[in-house]
Amino acid sequence: MKQKQTVREILKQDREILDLEVCGWVRTRRDSKGFSFVEINDGSCLQNLQLVIDHTRLDKNQLKKITLGSSIKAVGDLVLSIGSKQKWELQCKKVYLLGEADPEKYPLQKKRHSDEFLRKIAHLRVRTNKYSAINRIRSKAAFFIHKFFQERDFHYIHTPIITSSDCEGAGELFQLIKRGEKETKFFSKNAYLTVSGQLAAEALCMGLGRVYTFGPTFRAEDSNTPRHAAEFWMVEPEMAFFDLNDNIDLAEEFIKFVTKNVLETCREDIELFRRFVDKELIGRLEKVVKDPFVRIEYSEAIEILKSAHKKENFEFEPIWGDDIHTEHEKYLCEKQFKGPVVVYNYPRTLKPFYMRVNDDNNTVAAMDILLPKVGEVVGGSQREERLNVLIENMQKKNMDIEEYEWYIDLRRYGSVVHSGFGLGFDRFVMFLCAVSNIRDAIPFPRTPGTLSY
RNA sequence: UCCCCGGUAGCUCAAGCGGCAGAGCGGGUGACUGUUAAUCACCAUGUUGGCGGUUCAAGUCCGCCCCGGGGAGCCA
Incomplete structure (x- = not known):
């Protein structure tokens, strides 16, 4: 019987398992003659699961569409990986393309993106x-x-x-x-x-x-x-x-x-x-x-800041009765008390x-x-x-x-x-x-x- | 809201003094018997944020606007 498991569950196994079913989004794909390595991630954990897909298990058109960002379902046997970068991999018997992601348009790449760019998507x-x-x-x-x-x-x-x-x-x-x-x-x-x-x-x-x-x-x-x-x-x-x-x-x-x-x-x-x-x-x-x-009274904090004022040259002079400014907070937290x-x-x-x-x-x-x-x-x-x-x-x-x-x-x-x-x-x-x-x-x-x- | 910096290919960036707009990555095609930032070969990439101005000529200079980032204020 097939079991549907998350990648996190699968990766913490301690034995090989036949006929696992797993779904996820393709994070990377590397081709060799006759077969491909495809890593999927399902959000359950940081790590990906490496799938080994024999090209004879899947029709050519489907295989082509297993690209970065596409979603797939795989059924196969969990075996110890020959590669050194991961313990387990899934030897796929069947792979189903669930949703394609046009590689010419999909905005995410395998490489690192800037936070500013990612905020836009x-x-x-x-x-x-x-x-x-x-x-x-x-x-x-x-x-x-x-x-x-x-x-x-x-x-x-x-x-x-x-x-x-x-x-x-x-x-x-x-x-x-x-x-x-x-x-x-x-x-x-x-x-x-x-x-x-x-x-x-x-x-x-x-x-x-x-x-x-x-x-x-x-x-x-x-x-x-x-x-x-x-x-x-x-x-x-x-x-x-x-x-x-x-x-x-x-x-x-x-x-x-x-x-x-x-x-x-x-x-x-x-x-x-x-x-x-x-x-x-x-x-x-x-x-x-x-x-x-560290616990200090406001008055103590002002005293500490006052004596640091000359050395630190704060933009705002620390005065009892005034707010503790951002630069003061940083001083207390990161310099004085760490x-x-x-x-x-x-x-x-x-x-x-x-x-x-x-x-x-x-x-x-x-x-x-x-x-x-x-x-x-x-x-x-x-x-x-x-x-x-x-x-x-x-x-x-x-x-x-x-x-x-x-x-x-x-x-x-x-x-x-x-x-x-x-x-x-x-x-x-x-x-x-x-x-x-x-x-x-x-x-x-x-x-x-x-x-x- | 104020001050500073920036906006060029899908992404990250480069283009003395104003003079043919480029690279890496990504993408496409092919090669490769186990890869893991795979590798190798070849191919295509563009309204230079927008509008207006100066000029023979503007990515580059000027004005206004939009967007992004950093700092400040206010706070959590």
Whole structure:
């Protein structure tokens, strides 16, 4: 009886098997007199399966059409390969051409392409080693994110994609309007795509205890950088009874857990990036897993940056009360500490209304986690649980308190200390793969001026 | 949104001072008894991103626009 298996399953066999059936896309073909070597890939793993096709097994016309990019089904015996580059190969008894790919028009070649070119054919680029590897790692990372939280009594919640408020003033909003209408009448008020599920997550954690969201978020910022997309995925845990320290502990453990498991389960794919993209990738990931994250207060960070200012000649002078700029983040992460850095207790004026005011009345219990190469991947805080302080904050920021009555209710009824953070999933994938542009970490990226597919 | 760099064959790139638009790879055809970035021989590749201008002559100089990349701001 024939068994249909993926290439990954086939390659991990420890014995020869008769009559296997396998399907895939042709990656390369080499001809000899009387037979051909054809390597196929089915996306199950990085490696290809070498097929040996005797020319008498297939009519000439079909044989001709087995070209790079075409899809085929093969039936044959799995045998140990004589060649040294692979353990197994399939001696084909039957080969069926499923879909041809005109070699004069098929845009992918066997050779390496530039990322810029591949972005223009995003619908085909998953057929390359690099992009299939990124997407496999993306998938595993998402899986381990769920595993991490599920194993710790977190509940996976779904917060709304359509929202009525801008949450935290975290950037420009996409407004939602019914086609044919000039303004939002559907909801009888303005509607937007969410920039964060946090406020809803806070409500749900006040009953479910520990929750997390993992879904798309949207920012209409006209920012064209390799680290920004208009649509991106965020992981947002929110925990009742967690203070800032518990929050940082969880975030660190979380990043370590996912990184460690991706390293272990995607070794081959990670190895590809180490070889062709960044020689230091694996060392960097292992360091993240092993070493404790450096934790410094914002004020300390400013002091460190101030004393480095002369030597480094920063474009922006580090001043208490100002944001930590990109060049500063890079300095802290890549020069000073050479690893992940957690910066906490930021000036109150820099942060949104919901962050808990510290006893000094000057700072809030906020924290950011900076990773080497990608910068900020986590932003979080302990939330303000005191009713009067929260309202005071909102008044200071001139917010429409009526709109947030439901959120304020959480402080009226059984309010507790609670915390949470957001992790930019796509940036995290960039970190795991040493990919330098977010457009390559997302299968079909949305950025200002570009909406293909 | 601001600053810088770029756009030439399917891909990656080359073409002093403005003077016949080229190479490698890929593709096609053929050869080769086990290849693996296969090898060897031969063949074809073009609105030089678009529009306008200067000039006897523009890939090259000028203006505007479009697209891509890098950096900054904002952030995740």
